[in-house]
Amino acid sequence: MRTLIVYESQSGSTKKYAEDIAKAVSADLLPLKKFKAKVIPDYDCIVFGGWVRGAQIMGLNDFLAKYDAMEGKDVLVFSSGLSPASEEGRKQLISSNILDLYHVRYYQLQGSFDYAKLPLKSRLMFDFSIKRMQSDPETDPLVIQQLVTVKNTPINFYDQAKVDRIIAVINKLSLERATK
Ligand SMILES: Cc1cc2nc3c(=O)[nH]c(=O)nc-3n(C[C@H](O)[C@H](O)[C@H](O)COP(=O)(O)O)c2cc1C
Structure with missing residues (x-):
């Protein structure tokens, strides 16, 4: 399965997550500003990671503006914020980013702050x-x-368990596609 990781990062923690996931699953990596709709057909799985500002996942709207072109793809989204990951916090981010309108898997990660x-x-x-x-x-x-x-x-909450979880999900989706 061909996987693309797209990210929007201000101070590097989201980029680090994107790089680590890309390395583990041999995915291509692009900053959001270089992500063009014409590359979408090249991939089966597309992951977007964005940092959180005022409960908004930065770059998510621009990423999802291309959602129609991702029909039939596996789409994963993760956020990197200061708030600790929790079921309640995750629900709030889904709601404030209207993520439930889309068929995506969403992961709330904690990033870093300096x-x-x-x-x-x-x-x-x-x-x-x-x-x-x-x-x-x-x-x-x-x-x-x-x-x-x-x-x-300065504080760094790098969430290895969530990174491992996302990698496991991408690998599982890859296996499912290969055996379809
Ligand atoms: C102006 C500003 C607003 C922020 N608002 C939030 C927020 O609402 N919720 C949150 O969890 N983190 C918030 N953060 C923390 C960042 O999301 C966090 O530091 C993130 O890991 C930065 O990612 P980056 O290193 O990829 O830029 C905010 C940070 C800044 C600078």
């Missing part, structure tokens, strides 16, 4: 989110405290 290395725009957005939460009585103070902590301390 405030000092972010572009200015992202640093300002991050600061603004903290300020907004601080003025919202509904926000759990623990969440704010965690965000302030990660702002001051």
Whole structure:
């Protein structure tokens, strides 16, 4: 089975996940900006990974704009965010990204965060989110405290178990295609 991994990454953690998965399943790898509809017929399985900003999986809309051309393909999506993976968090991301409209397998991964290395725009957005939460009585103070902590301390949550899971699924789909 021919597999393509497409990714959208700001500070590298999504790219690292995409690279590791691509290496393990011998897939081709493309940043989203180089992903064109004309390459889709070359693949049986297409995986998209995007980082999360304000509960939106970045690049997902551009990727899914080509969804009609992926008819009959196996399509997997993963996100790389700061929030810990959980059933509730996964459901929220599916809902806020309207992922349930599509026939895709979705995996929520935790990425990495290094405030000092972010572009200015992202640093300002991050600061603004903290300020907004601080003025919202509904926000759990623990969440704010965690965000302030990660702002001051680079952190990497590389999720090997999820990477292994995605690799296993791609290999299983490949086997299914080969025996069809
Ligand atoms: C402005 C901004 C907003 C973010 N919003 C979220 C969010 O809503 N949920 C989340 O889980 N992570 C959020 N993050 C954390 C990133 O998704 C996380 O650091 C991710 O691993 C970055 O991936 P990358 O290294 O591929 O760019 C945010 C980060 C920034 C800079």
